[in-house]
Each structure stands twice: as C-alpha cells, then as structure tokens.
Amino acid sequence: MRFVDEFRDADKAHALAAKIAALCEPGRQYKLMEVCGGHTHTIYKHGLEDYLPESITLVHGPGCPVCVIPMGRVDDAIHLASQPDVIMTSFGDMMRVPGSGGSFFDANAEGTNIRMVYSPLDSLKIATQNPDKRVVFMAIGFETTAPSTAMTMLRAAAQGLENFSVFCNHVTIIPAIKAILDSPDLRLDGFIGPGHVSTVIGCRPYEFIARDYGKPVVVAGFEPLDILQSIYMLMVQLSEGRSEVENQYSRVVPWDGNPVALKAIGETMELRPYFEWRGLGFISHSALGVREKYAAMDAERLFQVPGVRVADPKACQCGEVLKGVLKPWECKVFGTACTPETPIGTCMVSPEGACAAYYNFGRMNRNRVAEANRGARAEVTRA
Amino acid sequence: MTSRGSGRLDHDHQLGQDQPGWIGQALREHDQLEVDAAGRRRLPLAESADREQQVLDRIDRARRRKPRVREERITMSHGSGGKATHTLIEAIFLDAFRNPLLEPLEDAAQLRVGGSRIALTTDSYVVSPLFFPGGDIGDLAVNGTVNDLSVAGATPLYLSAGFILEEGFPVADLNRVTESMRAAAAAAGVHVVTGDTKVVQKGKADGCYINTAGIGLIERDGSLGVARAQPGDAILVSGPIGDHGITIMLARGELDIEADICSDTAPLNGLVAGLLDAVPGVRAMRDATRGGVATILNEIAKAAGVGVLVSEDDIPVRAEVRGASELLGIDPMYVACEGRLVAVVPGEDSGPALAALRAHPLGEQAAVIGHVRAEQPGIVQLKTAFGGTRIVDLLVGDPLPRIC
Numbered sequence: 002m003r004f005v006d007e008f009r010d011a012d013k014a015h016a017l018a019a020k021i022a023a024l025c026e027p028g029r030q031y032k033l034m035e036v037c038g039g040h041t042h043t044i045y046k047h048g049l050e051d052y053l054p055e056s057i058t059l060v061h062g063p064g065c066p067v068c069v070i071p072m073g074r075v076d077d078a079i080h081l082a083s084q085p086d087v088i089m090t091s092f093g094d095m096m097r098v099p100g101s102g103g104s105f106f107d108a109n110a111e112g113t114n115i116r117m118v119y120s121p122l123d124s125l126k127i128a129t130q131n132p133d134k135r136v137v138f139m140a141i142g143f144e145t146t147a148p149s150t151a152m153t154m155l156r157a158a159a160q161g162l163e164n165f166s167v168f169c170n171h172v173t174i175i176p177a178i179k180a181i182l183d184s185p186d187l188r189l190d191g192f193i194g195p196g197h198v199s200t201v202i203g204c205r206p207y208e209f210i211a212r213d214y215g216k217p218v219v220v221a222g223f224e225p226l227d228i229l230q231s232i233y234m235l236m237v238q239l240s241e242g243r244s245e246v247e248n249q250y251s252r253v254v255p256w257d258g259n260p261v262a263l264k265a266i267g268e269t270m271e272l273r274p275y276f277e278w279r280g281l282g283f284i285s286h287s288a289l290g291v292r293e294k295y296a297a298m299d300a301e302r303l304f305q306v307p308g309v310r311v312a313d314p315k316a317c318q319c320g321e322v323l324k325g326v327l328k329p330w331e332c333k334v335f336g337t338a339c340t341p342e343t344p345i346g347t348c349m350v351s352p353e354g355a356c357a358a359y360y361n362f363g364r365m366n367r368n369r370v371a372e373a374n375r376g377a378r379a380e381v382t383r384a
Numbered sequence: 385m386t387s388r389g390s391g392r393l394d395h396d397h398q399l400g401q402d403q404p405g406w407i408g409q410a411l412r413e414h415d416q417l418e419v420d421a422a423g424r425r426r427l428p429l430a431e432s433a434d435r436e437q438q439v440l441d442r443i444d445r446a447r448r449r450k451p452r453v454r455e456e457r458i459t460m461s462h463g464s465g466g467k468a469t470h471t472l473i474e475a476i477f478l479d480a481f482r483n484p485l486l487e488p489l490e491d492a493a494q495l496r497v498g499g500s501r502i503a504l505t506t507d508s509y510v511v512s513p514l515f516f517p518g519g520d521i522g523d524l525a526v527n528g529t530v531n532d533l534s535v536a537g538a539t540p541l542y543l544s545a546g547f548i549l550e551e552g553f554p555v556a557d558l559n560r561v562t563e564s565m566r567a568a569a570a571a572a573g574v575h576v577v578t579g580d581t582k583v584v585q586k587g588k589a590d591g592c593y594i595n596t597a598g599i600g601l602i603e604r605d606g607s608l609g610v611a612r613a614q615p616g617d618a619i620l621v622s623g624p625i626g627d628h629g630i631t632i633m634l635a636r637g638e639l640d641i642e643a644d645i646c647s648d649t650a651p652l653n654g655l656v657a658g659l660l661d662a663v664p665g666v667r668a669m670r671d672a673t674r675g676g677v678a679t680i681l682n683e684i685a686k687a688a689g690v691g692v693l694v695s696e697d698d699i700p701v702r703a704e705v706r707g708a709s710e711l712l713g714i715d716p717m718y719v720a721c722e723g724r725l726v727a728v729v730p731g732e733d734s735g736p737a738l739a740a741l742r743a744h745p746l747g748e749q750a751a752v753i754g755h756v757r758a759e760q761p762g763i764v765q766l767k768t769a770f771g772g773t774r775i776v777d778l779l780v781g782d783p784l785p786r787i788c
Contacts, residue, residue, distance in 0.1 A: 002706050011771035048772020097461075097780075101405075110457035119639060119712075225770045314407050316414075330436055336443035338407075338414035341780040342467050343454050345407055352713070362774040365763060366437050 008224030009047065017229045018052040024236040031057045032188065033235055034325055036178060037195035038065030038353025039223050045362035047225040057232070060187070060325035061358075063177045063281065064195050066142040067094045067351035068323060071279045072311040074170055075100030078139050080307055081168055081300055082113040088131060089115040089168075090124040091139040092146075094351045099344055101311045115139075121146075121153040128157070128165040137300045139168050145197040147171040147289060148262035151269040154291075154298055168300040169291050172276065174198050175206050176287035182214050186326050191235040193228065194220035196250045201266075203258025204246050211244045222250040269295050277310065279347050280320025319346035322355055329359040336360055406454050417445050444762065451475045463786075465674025465720070466779030488609050488687075491670060492536035494602060503538035505529060506597035512786045514557065514591055516635040518627075518646030521594055522564030524722060524788055527651050528673065529598040530572045534653040535669035535725055537608045537660060538600030540572060546580040546595040553591050561592060572651035574598065604660060610680075610728065612667040613688035617756040618734035620727045622655060622747045623648070624700040625677050626719035630708045632787050641711065643704040650723030655744045659727060662740035667728040671721070673788055677753075678717035678776045680726045681764045684756070692764040694754030694776075717766075718779045720787045731755065 025031070035041055041061045044050065050059065063069060075098055082089040082105075089105075096105045096117060105115045118124055121138050128136040140150040150167060157165045174195060181187065194207055199220045207218045217238035221231035231249045238245060248254055269292055276288030291299035300306070313319065316334045321327040329335055329348065339345040341357050348356035451471040453462075461468035478486060485493045492505035509525045526543065533540040545565065549558070569576055576596075627648040634641055652671060660666055670680045677699070685692045701709075701716045709716045723746060729737040734752050741747035764776040 002703055002710070005706075005710060006769075009768075009770045011769070014771050045774060047768045047770040048766075048774045049770070051772040099407075106459040106461060107455060107457070110455070110459050123638070225772070314411070316411055330439045334411065334414055335439065337417055337446040338410040340446075342471070343406070343410060345410065361777050361780075364440065364443065364777070365760065365765065365773070365775050366434075366440060 005224070008222070008226045010226060013226055014052055014229055017226070017233055021052075021057070021229070021233050021236055022054045024233075024240045025054055025056050026240070029056060031190045031236070031239065032060050033057065033191050033193060033232060034060040034062045034181070034189050035193040035221075035228070036062035036064045036174065037193075037198065038068065038351065038355070039197065040193055040195075040221065040228055041065070041355050041358050042353050043223055043225055043228055045358040048362075049225050049228060050363075052229060053232070060189065061322070061329070061355035062192075062325055063181065063278075063323040064143065064174060064198070065323075065348070065351050065353040065355070066146065066172070067098055068319065068347040068354045069172060069177070069278045069281070070095075070098060070141060070170060070347060071277045072100050072313065073277065073309055075104070076102065076311060077306045077308060078168055079103075079105065079108045079113065081137055081304055082108060082115050084135075084304060086134050087114070087137055088127060088134050089113065089137045089139055090118045090121075090127060091115060092119075092141065093117045094353075095139060095141060097344065098347055098350050121149050122156070125153060125157055125160070125162060125165060128162050129160075132164060134164060136165050137168050138165070139170070141170045143172055143174050143195070143198050144201040144266070147266050147270065148201060148259070151262075151265035154269045154295055155265060157298060158295070163297075166298045166300040166303050167291060169270065169289060171270065171289040172278065173272075173287055173289065174202075176284045177278065177281065178207075178210065180281055180284055181324055182210065182216075184324055184326070187324060189216060189325070190239060191217040191219070191244075193231050193235070194218045194246070196220060196222050196227075196254060199248075199250065199254045199258070201259050201262045204248050204254065204256050205258075207246045211246050215244045217244045218246045220246070220248045220250050220254055222253065268292075280313065280317075280323045282320075314345055317346045319348045322346075322348050329356040332356065336364070410454075413449070414446075417442055447762075461780070464779060465679055466718070468780070469675070470778065488611065490536060490609055491532040492538065492600070494536055494607060501602035503533050503536040503600045503602055504597070505532040505536070506595065507532060508593065508595040509788060510590070510593050510786050511632065511788050512590060513632075513635055514561065516647055517631055519649040519722075520561060520564050521592060522561035523568035524647075524649050525594040525596045526565050526568035526572065526574070526576075527649050527722060528788060529596040530568075530574060530651045530653055531671040531723070531725070533598050533600035534651070534656040535608075535671050536600070536602070537604055537656070537669070538602045539657075540574045540598055540600040540653055542577045543569065543574050543596050543598045544578045544580075545576050547582070548589055548593040548595075549581065549583045550589040550591050551583060551586040558592065561594075568651065572653055604664065606664070608666065608668050609687070610668040610670065610684045611687040613684050613690055613728045613756045614667070614730075615690060615756055615758040616731040617667060617728050618731050618737070618752050619681070619684070619692065619694065619754045619756065620729065620734070620737055620741060620750060620752050621672070621677060621699065622652070622725045622727070622741050623723075623749045624702045624705065625672065625721055625724060626701060626705040626709065626716035628722040629676070629719035629787050630705045630716075633712070634708065639712070641708060643708055645702065645704040645708075648721055648723040650746055652723060652725055652746065655741065655746045656725070658744050658747075659737060659740045663729050663733045663737045665730050665733055666737070667730070669725050669727045671725050673720050673722060675779055676716070676718040676720055677726055678715070678764070679778060681776060682778045684728060685762050685764050688756070689761045691757045691760035691762070692754060693757055693767065694764070695767045696769045697767075698751055698753045700749050700751050717776060722788060728756065
C-alpha cells in the first residue's frame, strides 16, 4: 500500500538500527521520551524495540488524550448524559474509560444515550436529525483535535443550531512537558516530539526544551521508520553534544504550525486558569474552555456540572506511568487488577495508553525475544 | 532481598482493603494472587533482570483465574467475540450448562446418536444493514451455520430457521431474504426442514433477526479440535481476511469511505471436504467470524497450551481492507470473515494442505501464516512486516457491533 509500506520497510530499518547502534557510547545509557501516545502505540504495534540496542530505553510520555482525563470529568460527562433529552457524542476511545461509577458503556446499559463518532462534525448531523434532543459533544484531546472541535462549533454557529453544545476537555501539551522536565525523579536525554500536535502548533513552542533544559527534540511522524529515524537524529545530536529542535516529520509539520487551525481555536476557546490532569494533578494554564462568546454552546454553562474531584484509587499509578517514572509493568496492579477488559487506570484504556500498548502488544519477555532474534540471525549467517 | 526499588512496588500488600466497589474487589483478587497454593504469601518481586518475567508470570496467574462477569448489565462488548464474550460464555453459560460435549467450546458440538456421529450447532444473525455488497442476512444465516458444521468435520445436512420480525418490516424484504436463504441452502446442499416465526412490536427489534441451527453427519474417523494443536504444526488461512467486517462497516454509510469490496460470505463445506481428503490428519479448523483470525489463534494457544507464531507478511489481506483498516485504526486480524477458515495441520502436511485449499475456488489465495510452538504457551506472537515482534491478544471492546 503506497504511503504506508515505504515507512515500514524492514531493510531500511536494519540499516538505521546499525547506524543508531554505532552512535551509542560504550557504557552510556540513553533515555528518550516519546511524548505522544500515538508513538507509543506504533512502537509496540510494530515491535520497534527489537531494533534498539539495550543501552537505549524509550520512556513513554503523557501525550495520550484519554489517559489524562481524571475520573471526576468522566463522572461529569455521565451526569450530563443522564440529563433529560441528552444525546452525548464522544470518540470511541472514551467509551471504556472508567469513572467512579463505571464507563460510558456501563452508563448506556443503564439508559444513557452516548454515541461513538469518528468526527465531531457527526454530532452536528445527529443534532440536525434530532431537533427535540440536546446533543453534547464530549471533546477531548490535545491541540491535535481542538481545531476540529473549534471548526464544529463555528459550523454549528453558522447553521444556527441551538441544540448542540460542547463539554470541553481539551488540554495543551507544553505545560505537561514542562511538568515532566521539572519533575525530580526522571532523567531524560531527549524527546521524540509529538507529530500531530505539531501540525497545529508547529515546532517553535519546543525551543525552550533545547535552550533552557539542554535536551534535544525531534518532532516525529507516526510510522515505525519515522520513529527510528527520529531516534537516529536524537542520537546524532547527543553524540555531537548539540540540543536543538529538529523536524523529522516535515512532510506534514510546518515549522510555524497551522495558522488557520490556531485561529479557530483562539476564536472559540480560551485557556483555563487550571485543569486537573489524571495522575499529574492540577496544572495551571494547561487546558482550554469555551469562550464567553460561545457560551450558548458550552455544556458547562448550560447544565449543572457537579465538578466533583474524584481521587484516583490508591493502587493506581497512572501518574508515574504518564510521567515515565514507572514502566507500565512496574505498576503494582498492572495486568492483574487493572487490565484492558476492566481498566482501573486510563493508561490501560486507550490504544495510545502506555499500559494498554504494553499489555496488548508487548507483554512478553523482551530479553528472550532478543535472544531468539540473535539466534535466528546467527542461523541466517550460518546458512 | 527487598531493596528500595522493589519495595516501592510491593510494600503495601492489602491494596483492596479500604477501596469500595468493583475496583476494591479487583484489588482484593489481586492480593489473592500473592498467596500461593499452600497459603503462603509469595516473596516480593526480586530486584533482578527477570523482574519483568515475574510480573508476566503473575499476569499469567491472573489470566488463568476463573472468569467472572464484573459488569452489572450486559454491554455491547459482551457481543464482540473478544475477551468479554469469552468471559460471558465461560462464566455464565458454560457454568450453567456444563457437560463434556459443551466444554470444548468448538463451533459445533460433536455427539453420537445411535450408531452415527453428528455435529450440532446454532447461530443467530442480527447484522445491520440487512443487505450489503456480496450478500444479506439470509445467505449469512445459512452459510454461517453450514460453516460451523463444516469446520467440525461434518457434512451439513439439515437446518432450522427461526425468524424474529419487527412490526412494519416490508414483506418484499422478507421475500428477498428467504430467496437468498433458499439459494444459499441449494448451493451448500442443505435443506431448511423446520422453522419458527415471532413478530414483536415496532421498536422492539430491528427489522429482522434470524436464528439457524443445523445438524451434519461426521463420517470420518478421528475428531477435530483446537486443543489438539501440537508444536511443529502449521497454521493456514483459506484466503484474504477481513472482507466481511469492513464491507459491513462501509455499507452503514456512516464513514463516507467508499471501497470496491464485497462480503466473503460463502459455504465452506466443499473447501473443507477437499482439505480433509488431502490431509486426513488435520488437527482443527475454525471459521474466522467475530473476533477474526486473531481470536482463533488465541483459542488455539489457550486450548492446547502452546505458543503460536505468525508472520504479518504471510497473512493475506486485500489492499482495500488494509486501507480502510489503516484509516479507521482497526487491525484486520480482528475483523470478521464469513467465508474463511483457519486450519491447523501437522507441519509435514502443510504443503498438501495448502495445495488442497488452493485447488478450490474459495481457497485460491490460501496461505501458511505461521506455526505452533512449545515456547511462550498461551501467547500468540506476530513477526511484524516491519521486522519487529509483538503479541496478538484477544480483542477487548467492540469496534464493529452487529457484524453478523
């Protein structure tokens, strides 16, 4: 398949892997964080770690939109969906995220009408088809999905739709990265920068990471070769003692981002003073709410939202996993009490969540896989 | 032995003590995993290179626990064919009806009546939309049951048909459906010999649901079953996977994606007969419906206590199915087929088995996709096209409800 297979070429991967291995200083350990959950998913789905030397560890970052939604917001959403005549729409990933009383799936079994949509625009279709219902879109995601929410609001306004509103949970990536950089328990060597977020915000917002914290950043695409090449670019910077922002994903990411998308966000949304992130706590200026001008489309203004903060179960270590302090399998309840089937923590829900990716794709002994691969290569050499 | 690092993971043993609800219950069960058969608490995980392995072992213990439905109500996940469906079947139905004929949980039960060996199966059809490119609910209802009998090694003979119709359902549509059923039955050489009709008020069903049951005669010696898989066996698939599921998804018209693709619904009895003639030692066959090929591979690994290794490069998938799956973020390995089977044969028979499948029009693109091995029992591993390794687990959740 064109535009996909080229980026999954095993021969090119072997060549890159050799170049990466050659750049590793003997005895030095490298910790590189992929900020974005989409990258985590790719890494596990394609078994990319097979290509990395033991001295390079990939640390999974906070960029999983579903993972950072705290339990209280899920409860709020279910409360909204339980109001008379409400149809709630949401991305599929949200359906299984547990609130304190269950997930959207459980709520539907109890009688709410929460529907999965692929695009927020589908919510407008539903609103038009059901004029006697109130359609609430549960908006989640980083700057990647915020523009599509914004465009949907602008279109709803243009159509004069009066039965559509947004329960806004959009968050911004930079404060989360800053929280990680300031966290004392983690020493990182560099960042694989989020690709899709950067199509909107561009590469400039990461410059402080390179300048103030001295860590290289390479904005990366989502195919496995994209990620492997980004690791190579980070290793080149580290070997030359440089820390700069580089753009591996230039076929999609403009250096200055997408001004039209940024304008649409700015028109409809504004920064909240603070917002709770799952496991990371309250972070100031880290999320977007609906602007006063669009109050008629703001579910938080239209409905009574309880807004009760629900503490995570004590056993849940999503926060440490999101910050990269713990590997998924190092969480106390990983794979036993918390599984993709009955997730306690959000990291176990989304396909972009580090725990779900490890459980679904990576739940095997990597040391033994490495041994088996060495064995297979030796056999090929002998043949 | 307990350094600070491992202490962080394991110092508080009674995690579930003061936690209410299902989370507390899950945590208390987690605590139980730390107690061995003799009632002794397991030692904290050692700070060693193989700590990850110890976690994997603990997960393995958790997965072998008696399945239990945690939800208070049925959710759409329980119908997905994935993990929740397995839990529902084992925790509720198998628990209630347990007997040696049901226990293997094969596509059809294999029983002895008088001097004859019979296969018996049943299946209900709730697909939406009722009509789709390549078929409709009628031929699906016949082929699905014919296939469940065929992969049990039986010659399908007689079918029953039960209809649940919604008030207001067009008679013209019912005629289309029954005509498809007639044609499908004729093609498969089976007869619909008994039936039932119920009508429910408008809104209490969605047009038309069909249940079919079928019996077939097992004439060959030996029995088939995924529990018979052995290290060294080869695993084959009879053609490109995922056509049916993707066709249904696109036919719903919600995604605004168009692709030139049809359902693969077809009767597999001819293909199966050819395979069994060529390779009498076939260990097991399954038709890859809900949950797709990935689910069957997991059933093999679990039932036989073996490892399964398949290669992504060898799994046939049409470009249209791959393209749609890429766009939708779905893995074709989990997408339903309605005319494809997975077969396990002894390794030395893989050549003749492949030739026999390819000799039939429904098996022209058959392929050997992997093999059974002793390592990593219970785990399905995939060598990715990219050259990496990952596991393939049972599906959780339901990306495609009401596919058949």
